Amino acid sequence: MSWNPVQARSTVFAPEVEVLRTARGSMTNYNYLVIDPATRRAVLVDPAWQTEVIEEALLQARAELDGILLTHSHPDHIDLAKPLAQKYGCPLWMSRQEIAASGFRAPELVGIEESAWWVGQMLIRPLLTPGHTPGCVCYLIGDNLFTGDVLFAEGCGICPGVDAAHQMFDSLQRLKRELRPQTRIYPGHSFGKKPGQLFADVLQENIYLQFRDKQGFAAFRLRPGQSRAKLFEFH
Numbered sequence: 001m002s003w004n005p006v007q008a009r010s011t012v013f014a015p016e017v018e019v020l021r022t023a024r025g026s027m028t029n030y031n032y033l034v035i036d037p038a039t040r041r042a043v044l045v046d047p048a049w050q051t052e053v054i055e056e057a058l059l060q061a062r063a064e065l066d067g068i069l070l071t072h073s074h075p076d077h078i079d080l081a082k083p084l085a086q087k088y089g090c091p092l093w094m095s096r097q098e099i100a101a102s103g104f105r106a107p108e109l110v111g112i113e114e115s116a117w118w119v120g121q122m123l124i125r126p127l128l129t130p131g132h133t134p135g136c137v138c139y140l141i142g143d144n145l146f147t148g149d150v151l152f153a154e155g156c157g158i159c160p161g162v163d164a165a166h167q168m169f170d171s172l173q174r175l176k177r178e179l180r181p182q183t184r185i186y187p188g189h190s191f192g193k194k195p196g197q198l199f200a201d202v203l204q205e206n207i208y209l210q211f212r213d214k215q216g217f218a219a220f221r222l223r224p225g226q227s228r229a230k231l232f233e234f235h
C-alpha cells in the first residue's frame with residue numbers, strides 16, 4: 001500500500017481494544033469496544049447478549065459511544081444493536097448489501113460501502129468480505145481487524161452454497177493481499193484461541209487460508225458435517 005497522510009494519521013494513536021466475551025445459554029460471542037485514546041470516543045462491534053458487560057466496559061474506559069459497527073445481520077451479532085443505538089442515540093453501521101439481503105431495519109441504521117470515516121482520531125475502514133452472508137464486512141481500525149464470522153483464528157465462517165463459498169475464497173484472498181502481518185484478528189467467536197492473534201500466525205495455522213484454488217476451497221468448506229445448524233454452535 002502506498003503511503004498517504006490519511007493512512008499515516010490512522011496509526012499515530014493506536015486504538016484501545018476491549019475484548020468483551022458475552023453469553024446467553026449456549027451462545028457465546030465476542031463483542032469489542034474500540035476506543036480512541038486521544039478523545040475517548042469509541043465504537044462497539046457486534047453487541048450481543050449482555051448489556052451490563054458492555055455498559056460496564058464503557059464506564060471503566062470512560063468512553064463515549066459514537067456508533068455501532070455490525071459485521072453482518074445474524075441474530076448473535078445484532079442482538080443488542082437496536083436497544084443500544086436507541087439508548088445512546090448513535091448510528092448503526094452495516095453494509096448496504098447486507099441491509100438489502102437481510103431486510104434489517106432500525107431508525108439509526110446507516111448503510112455503508114467501502115468509504116472510510118473518522119471516529120475521533122481513529123480511521124474506520126470497512127472491507128466488504130462476502131461469503132458467510134452476502135454483505136459481510138470486516139472493519140480495519142489501526143492494525144486491528146474485526147472479522148465477525150468471516151475469519152476466525154481457527155477457521156472461517158460457514159457458507160450456504162457453492163457461490164457463497166467462492167465469494168468467501170475471494171474475500172479471504174483479499175485479506176491475504178491487503179492485511180499487514182502485524183494486524184491483530186478479532187473474530188466474533190473463538191474455537192480455542194484468544195482473540196487478537198497476529199495475522200502472520202493465523203496465515204500459517206488456519207487451513208482455510210492455505211487453498212490456492214476456489215474449487216478446492218469450496219469443496220472443503222462445503223464438506224459433509226458442516227451443516228448450517230453449526231452456525232450457532234460456538235465455544
Ligand SMILES: [Fe+2]
Nearest residue numbers: 072074132149
Ligand atoms: Fe454469522
